Amino acid sequence: MRCLIADFLIDFKNRYGFTARQCAEYECEKDAPVDFEVVATDADIQQERLHAEREYPIGYLENICLYRNLALQLPKKDSFLMHGSVISVKDKGIAFLARSGTGKTTHTLLWKQRFGEDMTIINGDKPIIRFSEDGTPYAYGTPWAGKEGFQVNSKTELTDICFIERADENSIERIIPQKALNPLMNQILVPSDPIAAMKTLELIDRLLKHTRLWIIHCNPYPEAAEVASDAIFGKAAK
């Protein structure tokens, strides 16, 4: 099926129904040369099955393989897959990154509580980051959106990247690129192809230069979103 994701025309050679349903909102019949052709071979699916901790339906396994195989091709066209949650609120596009289980989703929802209709969750789990020709990073919604399924078929300029760490007291600090490098790299798939890997590093370098970087130390209560958003929107601390 053909889809338009991150403004790329993508031809998924899916054989099972799961992907067709999941990507329905992104389907695009446009008759134009595709940017990416994405295949999941039987060997890919078998490999995924062996690595899975539990038994999954084959269509689901194919779906995971397809997204990975797309992600591995993205750097060719100035883009990559990032594990994290991206929101659009007021004039900012903000990414929340954390190791699985830290509370990225909880923190995202605290912001939603605070900003309501003024805020959109672009993607709650695996957005695509794509650079425009002038080098500005944008985060795009994709059908791959984690267990909560928060996503919209939309984009936002990515202005801020926040690393989430658990704490008892809420605080936020601005950090330099050097400090953000390790936690950022942990959330980005680096392809095994040397050219694509090199390109990914170049894009990460660009991303670090084009965004403001923060560590949010937070607990799971509403004050966490207040403290973080006040700093990001430039309100003086209490």
Next chain:
Amino acid sequence: MKLKYNFVVRQVGDRMVAVAVGADNAKFNGMINLNETGEFIFSLLAEDTNIEAIVSALTTKYDISEDDAKKAAEGFISKLKEGGILAE
């Protein structure tokens, strides 16, 4: 000794970063931060070599004493060993 895996090295921010590529990408899924001498030693280790040869290369390139070069080389190599990416 030499590196167990194939890497690409590039500047990201103000750091030099190495990541594994090829079939090795799945085996070493992490990255290595390199300072200037580290980057140089790292590139020497792409082929099989030994500590003496690395020390010679360091003293030639950086105009430092043999003792300093040996310290730098041994320190860096022990870190690579700890990381499990160096084959004897």
